[in-house]
Amino acid sequence: GENVEQHPSTLSVQEGDSAVIKCTYSDSASNYFPWYKQELGKRPQLIIDIRSNVGEKKDQRIAVTLNKTAKHFSLHITETQPEDSAVYFCAAPRIQGAQKLVFGQGTRLTINP
Amino acid sequence: DAGITQSPRYKITETGRQVTLMCHQTWSHSYMFWYRQDLGHGLRLIYYSAAADITDKGEVPDGYVVSRSKTENFPLTLESATRSQTSVYFCASSSGHLNEQFFGPGTRLTVL
Numbered sequence: 001g002e003n004v005e006q007h008p009s010t011l012s013v014q015e016g017d018s019a020v021i022k023c024t025y026s027d028s029a030s031n032y033f034p035w036y037k038q039e040l041g042k043r044p045q046l047i048i049d050i051r052s053n054v055g056e057k058k059d060q061r062i063a064v065t066l067n068k069t070a071k072h073f074s075l076h077i078t079e080t081q082p083e084d085s086a087v088y089f090c091a092a093p094r095i096q097g098a099q100k101l102v103f104g105q106g107t108r109l110t111i112n113p
Numbered sequence: 114d115a116g117i118t119q120s121p122r123y124k125i126t127e128t129g130r131q132v133t134l135m136c137h138q139t140w141s142h143s144y145m146f147w148y149r150q151d152l153g154h155g156l157r158l159i160y161y162s163a164a165a166d167i168t169d170k171g172e173v174p175d176g177y178v179v180s181r182s183k184t185e186n187f188p189l190t191l192e193s194a195t196r197s198q199t200s201v202y203f204c205a206s207s208s209g210h211l212n213e214q215f216f217g218p219g220t221r222l223t224v225l
Contacts, residue, residue, distance in 0.1 A: 102172075
C-alpha cells in the first residue's frame with residue numbers, strides 16, 4: 001500500500017512571501033495527488049489536485065508540481081495572505097487507481113503579518 | 114457544503130457503550146468515507162463504501178462497524194467504545210473515481 005510523508009510539520013512565513021510544502025509517496029503507480037486545506041475548527045476542503053499525466057498545475061496563487069521520478073509532489077503558495085493560515089494535507093491513492101486516499105500528517109502554515 | 118451533514122456534532126460517552134455517528138449526503142454520491150483525525154496522525158480512513166451495500170475496510174477499522182443500506186446514509190457504529198476512540202470523526206463523499214471528496218462538518222467524540 002501507499003505511504004505518504006509530508007514536510008515540514010509546521011511552517012511560518014511573512015505575509016507576501018511564498019510557502020512550499022512537500023510530500024513524498026512510495027507507490028510509483030500512484031496517479032492522483034490532491035491537496036486539502038483545513039482551517040481551525042473546520043472541515044478539510046480540496047484546494048488543488050494533480051494527476052500523473054501532468055507535471056504542474058496552477059490556480060491563481062496556488063500551484064502543485066509533481067516529480068514522478070523522485071516520487072514527490074509539492075504545494076506552492078505565492079504572495080501569502082493571512083487567510084492562508086491553516087493546516088494543509090497532501091494525499092495519494094492507497095492502492096493504484098483506488099478512491100481510498102492515504103493522507104500525509106499535515107503542515108500547519110502560519111502567515112505572520 | 115450543506116449537502117453533507119453529520120450528527121451529532123459533539124458526543125460524550127462512557128467506555129463500553131455503543132455509539133452511532135450519522136452521515137447524510139444529498140448529492141447521491143456513490144462513494145462515502147469515514148475518517149478519524151487525531152493530532153500527529155492526520156486523517157486516517159476507517160471504512161469506505163463504493164455504493165449501497167458495498168463497504169470495505171480502511172487503515173483503522175478495528176472496533177467500528179458500518180452499513181450502507183441507502184446511498185445517502187453511511188452510519189458509523191462504535192460497538193463498545195474505548196478511550197482510544199476519542200477523536201474527531203469526518204464523513205466524506207465523492208461522485209466518482211478519484212474525484213474530489215467533500216467532507217462533512219465533523220463529530221467530536223469523547224470517550225470517558
